[in-house]
Amino acid sequence: MTAQQPERTVEVCTPRFRRMPLVPALEVLRDQRRENEVVFTSMGSAREWPKLSQHALDFHYVPSAMGQAQSLALGIALAQPNRSVTAITGDGSLLMNLGSLVTIAASGARNLTVIVLENGIYEVTGGQQTAAASAQLAPAHVDFAVMALAAGIPSARRFHDLPAWQAGVEQALRLPGPRVIVLAVEPVEGYDLPMPKPAIGERVTRFRTTLATSK
């Protein structure tokens, strides 16, 4: 490091541009899903997850307020502490609500897992880089897993290739919660997020009823 460069406190822990394909990454998660577990999807995961899973405890957060998926999931986790709750969000979304990491840590919701799909872009608006992925930051790397740990989250892991994720998923999901798992995934071109059916009002009513009646 030269005298002109600022000191970096977060080291590059994985190669910056190695990423796994999105759908196989989600398939690994689906295969670990417990029967009574809530899976809360948003943005890119809300587009892909319905192709992989049809479960009464899936909730596709569309339409959404960007950045709030993990907060909604936290509320469910607090209301139902004996149920596992997984929120799948994106890096752009998390950047909009970084304080939520501290809120989640402070809540003590041990039953909450936040999966961050890190692709470095805003797919929904056509693929522009996030500030975290911008070239101006290089050679530094914004590490959301390190950020989660610094926010007080007890357990965080980052995976950047599929074999490592496949090998490490069981152990990662057994870590003390709340836990954050960052998956570096390849961007998807031609973003299209169809509106899930039925309409959101009906889905909310159904989901709430399922949460009240299923164990």
Add this chain to the structure above:
Amino acid sequence: MFAGEAVAATLTELGVTHVVWLPDSALGPWEAALEASPVRLVRVCREGEAWAIAAGLYLGGAHPLVMIQNTGLFESGDALRNVLFDLRIPLYAIIGYRSYLVPDSPDTARRFTEPVLQAWGLDHILLERRESLAELATHFRACESEGRPGVALLAEGKM
């Protein structure tokens, strides 16, 4: 205006299970009483989170209430929009009304509070007297029974 114990007792009587909050200087003194009550406090870092967390609590069968200042209302517009109008989750909020009690206050937070609530179409009442806690309870129950969101503005003095 209200003692924390009275507020906590009222919220408990109303069946509120969680207060999701980011307090201001008028709401903050209620903290100890709320902590000592059956109501669970959920502390957030930014007000937008409060609406989303409260929505999740509602989905999970709890009975949450959002408690923030009017400046936080302004900050949290997109989360509020999504939760109350997209998801149609009928949350109730107590919102500190900064500078309401200051005559001719130039505080823009005071100026825009009620117009913003009206723009959202949110039914609201003003709490400005000790006996207002009974009004709060009546309004809360009416909103709950009709399945619609509601807001109680807490009249505050200094900025």
